[in-house]
Amino acid sequence: MKNKLLLLLSLLMLIVLGFFAHQNIAQSSDKEAKLQNSRMAPIIFVPGSSATINRFDDLFKELNASGPVHSILKVQVNKNNQLEFHGKLNPQDRQPFIVVGFQDNDDGYSNIKRQTKWLNTALSALQNRYHFRHFSAVGHSNGGLVWTNYLEQDYDSSSFNIATLMTLGTPFNFSETSLQRRTEMLNDLIASNNHLPSNLDMYSVAGTEDYTDDGIVPVESVLAGKYIYQNKVRSYTQITVSGDNAEHSSLPENPEVVNLIQTKVIHPDKKLIQK
Amino acid sequence: MLTYFVNLSHHWESKLWRRPAFQSLVTALQQAMPVIAVDIYLRLAIKLILAPNALIVKLFKINPAPFKTFFAYMVTFLSLADVAAVLIFVAALTYQYLTHLGHRDTSLPLLTNCLAVFLFFGDKTQAPIFSMTQYFVITLITLFSSYAYHQYCAHYHASNPYSLPYLIWSGMIIIISLFLHQIFRQHVFEFFLSDIWTQKFFATALGLLIMTTVAPLLYLLGVTLPPELAAPSPNMYGVSSNLHAFLSTGQSALPTPENVYTTYGAFTLFGGVGNTLAICLLLLFSASKQQRHIARISWLPSLFDSSYILFVGLPLFFNPLFIIPMILVNLMSLVLSYLAIWTHFIQPIVFVAPDGLPNILLPSIASPTPIRATIVTVVIFALSVLIYRPFLSHITLEVPHEK
Numbered sequence: 001m002k003n004k005l006l007l008l009l010s011l012l013m014l015i016v017l018g019f020f021a022h023q024n025i026a027q028s029s030d031k032e033a034k035l036q037n038s039r040m041a042p043i044i045f046v047p048g049s050s051a052t053i054n055r056f057d058d059l060f061k062e063l064n065a066s067g068p069v070h071s072i073l074k075v076q077v078n079k080n081n082q083l084e085f086h087g088k089l090n091p092q093d094r095q096p097f098i099v100v101g102f103q104d105n106d107d108g109y110s111n112i113k114r115q116t117k118w119l120n121t122a123l124s125a126l127q128n129r130y131h132f133r134h135f136s137a138v139g140h141s142n143g144g145l146v147w148t149n150y151l152e153q154d155y156d157s158s159s160f161n162i163a164t165l166m167t168l169g170t171p172f173n174f175s176e177t178s179l180q181r182r183t184e185m186l187n188d189l190i191a192s193n194n195h196l197p198s199n200l201d202m203y204s205v206a207g208t209e210d211y212t213d214d215g216i217v218p219v220e221s222v223l224a225g226k227y228i229y230q231n232k233v234r235s236y237t238q239i240t241v242s243g244d245n246a247e248h249s250s251l252p253e254n255p256e257v258v259n260l261i262q263t264k265v266i267h268p269d270k271k272l273i274q275k
Numbered sequence: 276m277l278t279y280f281v282n283l284s285h286h287w288e289s290k291l292w293r294r295p296a297f298q299s300l301v302t303a304l305q306q307a308m309p310v311i312a313v314d315i316y317l318r319l320a321i322k323l324i325l326a327p328n329a330l331i332v333k334l335f336k337i338n339p340a341p342f343k344t345f346f347a348y349m350v351t352f353l354s355l356a357d358v359a360a361v362l363i364f365v366a367a368l369t370y371q372y373l374t375h376l377g378h379r380d381t382s383l384p385l386l387t388n389c390l391a392v393f394l395f396f397g398d399k400t401q402a403p404i405f406s407m408t409q410y411f412v413i414t415l416i417t418l419f420s421s422y423a424y425h426q427y428c429a430h431y432h433a434s435n436p437y438s439l440p441y442l443i444w445s446g447m448i449i450i451i452s453l454f455l456h457q458i459f460r461q462h463v464f465e466f467f468l469s470d471i472w473t474q475k476f477f478a479t480a481l482g483l484l485i486m487t488t489v490a491p492l493l494y495l496l497g498v499t500l501p502p503e504l505a506a507p508s509p510n511m512y513g514v515s516s517n518l519h520a521f522l523s524t525g526q527s528a529l530p531t532p533e534n535v536y537t538t539y540g541a542f543t544l545f546g547g548v549g550n551t552l553a554i555c556l557l558l559l560f561s562a563s564k565q566q567r568h569i570a571r572i573s574w575l576p577s578l579f580d581s582s583y584i585l586f587v588g589l590p591l592f593f594n595p596l597f598i599i600p601m602i603l604v605n606l607m608s609l610v611l612s613y614l615a616i617w618t619h620f621i622q623p624i625v626f627v628a629p630d631g632l633p634n635i636l637l638p639s640i641a642s643p644t645p646i647r648a649t650i651v652t653v654v655i656f657a658l659s660v661l662i663y664r665p666f667l668s669h670i671t672l673e674v675p676h677e678k
Contacts, residue, residue, distance in 0.1 A: 017633065
């Protein structure tokens, strides 16, 4: 009698579990199918501290003027995790530009950690809306730190595939001018660099006004990125731009940087063919 | 033919179980059983409810945050339960074996073996990593050490069991375990086993046959099985290409329809390696009260593919009785599932099921042809019961030495 009851209860449990598991699989496979069949691979930009979602407007004008027009969507993540969407993506656009900015855009390591969580929220919402898996990323200044922290802490390779990351004047060691003095953030980023996606192509661009810094960020701090990325991702390239428009806040509009974004982020395959 | 195999298995069992080492092993396993049962039920609670990706949490979309603190406590408690289970088993095995060999004072070898096993699994920078899946290594160290003690005592006679010659023996055993720790900590064997199954060869018929035969042998020997053999793994060759093809093109031909996930993973792991849920079902209706008791305790974990209570309670560990039926069950399951896919009676499973879902549900919910996959599952499970039944007849039909 006890055995029969045990078997009956087990059967009931299996039926209930089977029903809910079937629903779960149906939902996830539906999402997977949309991701699988999506051809969209946006380029997602994150501005630095104190900057708004309009930070890259001039860069987008430059990029859209010299090639096919990319639609632009701007997303602001508010402090309460709510998302504000500005602009619209063209469904036919395979490489739209998306800017993810934060209402709380203060400087500092603790805020970078918070912004990382907000970026994660925004990316999940964007994926649910537009069903993309592949993307590339650009981060200006602290935006590069947010991307790095995201890739180490929250990036899930079963949901996303990031092809290229380009950071512009990103202070991996904050304002330290010596690589011997590592900040807490740099130590943390180095400690977790095993989580970085191994198939990532990473470009770190530094600007120099006077051989030492770009007016705000010391070159050594940008160079500290090698301790995080080198030998952990597929390729790590350090590039230094100088001359006019090489100061920190002008880096996104620097003609060399615009060219780098076009060849390394937007059309990396074309560049290979030209070679 | 089947009668020959049954007689052969019974012969092996009776011959091996007579030896003092194996008699001691069975007694030690039975003595460790209560702690192991607690350990297994704790693991089940974590797998089903407490872990952030637990089955119930995922299926019913429950917020895992309230369980977070409790989960952390349970993980700590689980590691203590692991240590307790291992040390009780080692102490019991040492005591039983040396008592069989005629030793009265077993305190030094008992302490030595516990320390040796603890150091073998320990690490300088981490808490000792214990796993009740490593019975083979634990048993080997304990029996080797105890036998060495027995031989040592034949040459050195001292009234004080803690005199210098015995302490030298103890030191030697501890040094050997530390040396073995350095070799085994590399996990070379586990990585080799884990890597090898993901090769393309194991998606071929021959590769699947080899894998299906080797897995029960490793399991019965108490060797830690790589996760790819212990549970259906979506990391195996062909799984992701099948899923991609299915999601992109719908119900068209898949690139690797017969692979480890769709055959071995989906149809030979009901309740654990070798469809052990079938053994549990047979024991539920055993004439022996003790076996029925073990089966009832083991039923729920077995339903969720953890057969370790049966592994120590029956025991399955090192039990030659189960070698032939387990291989036969695996081969039957493989051949039937392979044929069902090959003849297009069922579409192979392509979806990845939530973690912790009973394997017996996998074909029904992860195949695009769920009704037919359920039929194949029921047929394979029924045949597994029929194969195990004659081999277990002397356990399930007789009640030896039971009040």
